[in-house]
Amino acid sequence: MHALVYVITKQRGADIGVITFNTLPIGIAGLGLFVTGLLVEHPDLSLVTANSxxxxxxxxxxxxxxxxxxxxxxxxxxxxxxxxxxxxxxxxxxxxxxxxxxxxxx
Incomplete structure (x- = not known):
């Protein structure tokens, strides 16, 4: 994911801060894992506690x-x-x- 974001940023010439540049791939990958988990595991979110x-x-x-x-x-x-x-x-x-x-x- 990092390599893909680096290549796209380099192609588009975007001026992105260092922290954003390094955390953006993590956020995209996390969102992908979250959606995959919802589709594959079908969790019941009502069972999740406030502590969780x-x-x-x-x-x-x-x-x-x-x-x-x-x-x-x-x-x-x-x-x-x-x-x-x-x-x-x-x-x-x-x-x-x-x-x-x-x-x-x-």
Missing amino acids: WAALAYLGLAASVGGLIVYFFLLKRLTPEGGSLAQSRAPFGGAATAAWPSTVRR
Whole structure:
């Protein structure tokens, strides 16, 4: 999806901001997956709880959009070496975050 948006933008000569340029393919792909899910799975949206909607909103706004904004903000300020180092540490942060809830005692 990213390649398609990049090619179309280059052909049309559109002047798009960096954040929009990188998040537009994600939004288009997300919309496509949402429509496909509606057509294939036929979900009953009345069964979705308010907590589920809140979690979805958080993931969509804070985690995705907020994360991309912070990421591009940092890329402007880091050297290529610093950016590469930060990028290579990201999987460790994800693994630690994924493992954390399983170690919490209830």
